[in-house]
Amino acid sequence: MEVPRHWRLKQQRYALVGEVCPHCEGKIFPPRDVCPHCGGEAKTPYTFSGKGTVYSYTIMHDAPAGYDENVPYTVALVKLEEGPMVTAQLTDLDEQGVQIGMPVEMVTRRIRQDGDERGLLVYGYKFRPMIAGAR
Amino acid sequence: MTQTLPENLLLKPNRPVGIIGYGAYVPRYRLPAIEVARVWHGGARGGLPIKEKAVAGLDEDVITMSIEAARNALARAGIHAHALRAVWVGSESHPYAVKPSGTLVAEAIGAGPDIQAGDWEFACKAGTEALVAAMGLVGSGMGRYALAIGMDTAQGRPGDALEYTAASGGAAYILGPAEEGLAQIEFSYSYVSDTPDFWRRAHARYPEHGQRFTGEPAYFKHITEAGSRLMRAAGTTAADYAYAVFHQPNTKFPQRAALLLGFSEEQIAPGLLSPVIGNTYAGAAMIGLSATLDVAKPGDRILVVSFGSGAGSDAFQILVGEAIEERRNKAMRTQDYIARRTEIDYATYARLRGKITLK
Amino acid sequence: MRDVFITGIGQVPVGEHWEVSLRSLAARAMLAALHQAEGLRPQALFVGNLLAPVLSHQANLAALLIDNAGLDGIEGHLVEAGEASGAAALHSAFLAIASGWVESALVVGVEKVTDYIGSGVELALAETEDADYETAQGLTLSGLAGLVMQRYLHEYGVERQALGVFPTLMHANAVHNPNAMFRKAIRREAYAKAEMISDPVNLFDMAPYADGAAAVLLSSRAAIPAGFAQPLVRISGSALVTDRLALHDRADPLAFDAARLSVERACRMAGILPGEVNLFELSDTFSIYAALSLEAAGFAPTGRAAQLAEQGEFALNGRMPINTLGGMKARGNPIGAAGVYQVLEAVLQLRGQAGANQIAHAQRALVQMLAGPASTAVTHVLERVS
Structure with missing residues (x-):
């Protein structure tokens, strides 16, 4: 059971909460102790919009333990509109599949369970193709 | 049964309560009813209860779907989640038996810790039960904004009649002072009795139901009592409402309920989603209302009557306000989600809904 | 810095060694390298390994491998740098000789993958990524x-x-x-x-993951006896x-x-x-x-x-x-x-x-x-x- 770890990461995972550097105003995700842009200490929370584009992707057929039930699934590098890149699964893909450059948006989904069916459910960000519709 | 009921029968808040924002969610997968019939009966044996139902993906559950509907509601409300004083999720498929869905939904949408966050259960009216509670919280002045969600990933035993319809989806509502609302909930009325038409015991995977007993003494009795008593107390008739939404376990029940209460097919058309998304249980009346708000005009009155087995109905009279025109464009509409559609076969459905035993 | 020479090499064939344990794989390579080195003895062992704590439930690897190979009492280090663990162990051994800390140092890279069956191997390897933000995504x-x-x-x-x-x-x-x-x-x-x-x-x-062990002995110029039979290779x-x-x-x-x-x-x-x-x-x-x-x-x-x-x-x-x-x-x-x-x-x-x-x-x-x-x-x- 890794309950404390999942609990500690909930803000980042549920809502894509990263940081904005108080020194250089660079947006940071995932959060870091030191700003990757200017080297200052970064501690101010910043909630990302969740909009981005696919930079690269891979379709996973051989999953590590804990993810086997979901194969095949797609993992992507998503370039967020605020700048940072994030590694995340893509979900709700249709027949069109994935293309590099495709616009995607963040959704909060079930990632896996911690251990067996008695374990904690782990939720976190994934990205899906932007849905056509009013916004 | 024709005498006017006292107006104090109605649950009417001290301070007028409005819908500040609303949001729907329907997952993308659709299982045609004919596909269920194919697997269990070699094809249709006559009429099918619906055309197709919405099915949640492998990574979806009541919590994730509630989060998305709530985000849509927040976008329409234009308030910060920190202003909420309650995050209430009504469902009969909470992912945990013990551990609130509400706290996780609240955290994900950015609500603060100053909230009520218990989960609600009353079969298919768990969502509207939360809505009535939210009216109370806001209407009493105890809190300014409250979020009430009805959402389900409904269960139906493989091969059972319910499997044709048991679907995934629902909607979220943020209530607040009526003057900020896109609609006012003028009052509600609830009618309940101990009627065991459908239940699921603790630790049971699938519900049991009383087959034809679920009809007259359960669904129709409670829907019509709640609807007619509200209208008599309010001094209204069906003609006073632009639209009506009834709990929709299939296509026919809400159509018949409408007929019994004097409503036309046109009045229930925008909110009758069960033919294309199925029965979303605690989400059904809630998402019927969101689809109706998506098309309603200022000044329209809407009657909503939910039904939950066990049994009871919550009826609401809603008056649509000016702000609807502008706010409904601030988030995905119910029909946008319905239009996003990927048809699946029974095998894929069985996998998505965990009906294939892996260990 | 002093010059560093490779004075012995040893390996076992890479493959599925169902019958050979982690420690024995390492010992075979270590002893083969020492055998080549004509009596040169290491004062330190540098082990390159990634998966032993997870797949074989064995940590403190340097002490175990020194003990098992009969090198009682010498200095031992485990170097972990993901798949580059073996190469990083060599780098550390190089520093130990170049700096004058020891005259000979043995490097052994060892991995026992086949003790564990199932997708846990992929997960263990994936732990070399950023666990919170890459591995967590599957x-x-x-x-x-x-x-x-x-x-x-x-x-x-x-x-x-x-x-x-x-x-x-x-x-x-x-x-x-x-x-x-x-x-x-x-x-x-x-x-x-x-x-x-x-x-x-x-x-x-x-590339297929498999069991293997390879060892090289590093020595300073001063440690190498006159007339050393193997052709010398310098790092x-x-x-x-x-x-x-x-x-x-x-x-x-x-x-x-x-x-x-x-x-x-x-x-x-x-x-x-x-x-x-x-x-x-x-x-x-x-x-x-x-x-x-x-x-x-x-x-x-x-x-x-x-x-x-x-x-x-x-x-x-x-x-x-x-x-x-x-x-x-x-x-x-x-x-x-x-x-x-x-x-x-x-x-x-x-x-x-x-x-x-x-x-x-x-x-x-x-x-x-x-x-x-x-x-x-x-x-x-x-x-x-x-």
Whole structure:
């Protein structure tokens, strides 16, 4: 059971909460102790919009333990509109599949369970193709 | 049964309560009813209860779907989640038996810790039960904004009649002072009795139901009592409402309920989603209302009557306000989600809904 | 700094050693290396290993391996740097001799993969990624390679099938390596039909994980007795460079900066240019990494490594032979031991002991091991001492 770890990461995972550097105003995700842009200490929370584009992707057929039930699934590098890149699964893909450059948006989904069916459910960000519709 | 009921029968808040924002969610997968019939009966044996139902993906559950509907509601409300004083999720498929869905939904949408966050259960009216509670919280002045969600990933035993319809989806509502609302909930009325038409015991995977007993003494009795008593107390008739939404376990029940209460097919058309998304249980009346708000005009009155087995109905009279025109464009509409559609076969459905035993 | 020489090498064939334990695998390689070294005894052991704590439930590995090999009482260190653990252990041993701390140091890379059955192996390997932000997304090492490869194909307009040139070359080179896991050439048609692992990475793009152990003994000039029988090989350059661990944190995920910088630093230390080596043992854990390693080292322009490989530039008789005994793909990938196998194979070439695959007049070798997509890169320059 890794309950404390999942609990500690909930803000980042549920809502894509990263940081904005108080020194250089660079947006940071995932959060870091030191700003990757200017080297200052970064501690101010910043909630990302969740909009981005696919930079690269891979379709996973051989999953590590804990993810086997979901194969095949797609993992992507998503370039967020605020700048940072994030590694995340893509979900709700249709027949069109994935293309590099495709616009995607963040959704909060079930990632896996911690251990067996008695374990904690782990939720976190994934990205899906932007849905056509009013916004 | 024709005498006017006292107006104090109605649950009417001290301070007028409005819908500040609303949001729907329907997952993308659709299982045609004919596909269920194919697997269990070699094809249709006559009429099918619906055309197709919405099915949640492998990574979806009541919590994730509630989060998305709530985000849509927040976008329409234009308030910060920190202003909420309650995050209430009504469902009969909470992912945990013990551990609130509400706290996780609240955290994900950015609500603060100053909230009520218990989960609600009353079969298919768990969502509207939360809505009535939210009216109370806001209407009493105890809190300014409250979020009430009805959402389900409904269960139906493989091969059972319910499997044709048991679907995934629902909607979220943020209530607040009526003057900020896109609609006012003028009052509600609830009618309940101990009627065991459908239940699921603790630790049971699938519900049991009383087959034809679920009809007259359960669904129709409670829907019509709640609807007619509200209208008599309010001094209204069906003609006073632009639209009506009834709990929709299939296509026919809400159509018949409408007929019994004097409503036309046109009045229930925008909110009758069960033919294309199925029965979303605690989400059904809630998402019927969101689809109706998506098309309603200022000044329209809407009657909503939910039904939950066990049994009871919550009826609401809603008056649509000016702000609807502008706010409904601030988030995905119910029909946008319905239009996003990927048809699946029974095998894929069985996998998505965990009906294939892996260990 | 003092000169550092390789005075003994030992290995076990890479493969599925169901009947041999972690400690015995290591001992076989260690004892073989010591046997070659004519009585030279190490004062320290540097172990390269990644998975023992997870898959064999064995930590404190240095003490165990020293104990089991009968080297009682000497200094012992475990070095972990993902798949580059073995190479990093060699770098540490190099520092220990160069600094004058010890006169001889034994390096053993060992990995026991087959003690554990199931997808837990992939998970254990994936723990070399950023656990909170990469592994947590269900991303494996092959998944990372898939992300890199997909972008590479997109950015440089390379055909997916083009990268098949690398596994084909590795298999051809392994045919004459008695310690290789696969000693059979493959055809490009088989590559084209291989099943997907992490699309676009297919089964042939991915070096097979296997058991293995390889050891090298390092010694100072002073420690080597007059008339030492083995041809001497000197480590003339040694560099370890890290990059941002998570691919998503890099400005350009295709840059492999650590690979490039470690080649530059190792060659500068050796006083040579990369082009002055006779062979390059690189990290072909995935086909795409072979391509990017070649490009980072300057042996191919960006996006053109596969094209040059197709023209024969990296074959045994080409301009810059790579992975002369089959590399990870065909010799097998014993993970934390892989970096030591590479060095050992380069030593065979420089000593003139590489058999049918001997590169004529091999004088210098460049050897590079990467962890994942070059989050750690360890590069050594080896020179035959004439």
